Structures are given as structure tokens and as C-alpha cells.
Amino acid sequence: MRNGDERKAVVCIEGNIASGKTTCLEYFSKTCDIEGLMYQDAPRWGLTLQTYVQLTMLDQHISPIMSPIRMMERSIYSAKYIFVENLFKSGKMPEVDFAVLTEWFEWIVKNIDIPLDLIVYLQTSPQKCYERLKMRCREEEKVIPLEYLEAVHQRYEDWLIKQTLYKVPAPVLVIPADHDLQTMLKQYEENRYRILTASNGQFKGHNLQ
16 A cells, blocks of 8 residues: 555655755755764764664655655665665764664565655755855754765765666656756756656656656
8 A cells, every 4th residue: 555545656855965955845845953963973873863864764654645745855765775874884883783774774665665656866966065065054064074975976876877786766857956046946847747746657767857
């Protein structure tokens, strides 16, 4: 079952930090301090934050859908494939913490139906993300270096574009997102129908542009 209605769609907006996910969600709709602690001391707080992320993502995926479409900022898949994996590969998450999160994730995807019809990938260069991050001046993001954004970007590219990391759970619509706000809003309008009708089977392949 897909939350009681096969016609309802689930669309996840994926992309790097400061790639424009919130703006995208705000267009189609008309954290807590642990995140800041994680950026400052990843080995200490990485497991705490990522456990919280997995639980909240799972809740968003499986809670009843009250409207014809659910649009989410990221997914339980990117939480694991991008951010947990990056913490571990960069040496900022102990192996035992990584093993716990991996076991938990694998149990979830094996035993719980995680509906997902479309991934919208806001493809943004790390440099542009870094510029936006500095401009928006969020306190918890002040310690994020460009190198971190570059690592996250590479994992997204390997997962959603090259598809060399893990199986992609849904078709991918790629939207170049280095542009200014007005250009991005125009792109969202151009792709509005494709995104809002994601559940009708129109996306037969991956990496659609």
C-alpha cells in the first residue's frame, strides 16, 4: 500500500547544502541545534544527528498523505548514502556508530515500504553553494568548509548522475541550480507539470533534464 492511495505521489528534493531546496519547496507550496553541534564536533554528535534524521525522514515517508502530492526536503536514502557515508569516509564517524546506522537503515528499507516517485536533483556547484551559505549567515553553518560541500557534491554526483554508489530508488529529474532566484523560479515553472504529476508513470528512465 502507498499510504492508502496509489494516485498520490512522493517527490524528494535533493541537493547540496545551500543548493536551493527550501526555495524550491516554498515555490511548490503556494532544525534544531543538534545540526550546529554536529558541524562543530562530528565524531561526538554525528550519530545523534543522523539517528534523528533517519527517524524524522522515516516519519515523513510513511505518514498519511493528505494532499495529492508530498514534497520532501531530502530523503531517508540521501541521509544514509550521502551524509552518513560521508561522515564515515572522512573519518568523522566511529566505525561502531556507522555500523549501527547502517543496520538500522537496512532494516528499514527491507521491512517498511518507503514510497518515492521522483527525485528532483538541484545540481549546484560546491562553489555556488559556499557563496550562498556565506550570504545566508546561519549560525550553525559558519564552520562548514568548502571541502565539505565538495565531498557532499561528489557523493550526490556519484549516486544520482553516474549511479556508481547505490541503487537509485526513483527516476531523477536534474535541474541545474547555479542560477539566480528569478531563473530558478522560471525553471520550476517549466518543470511544474512534470513534478506535480510524478505518480502517473511518465518517468520511465533516470537522469531526465
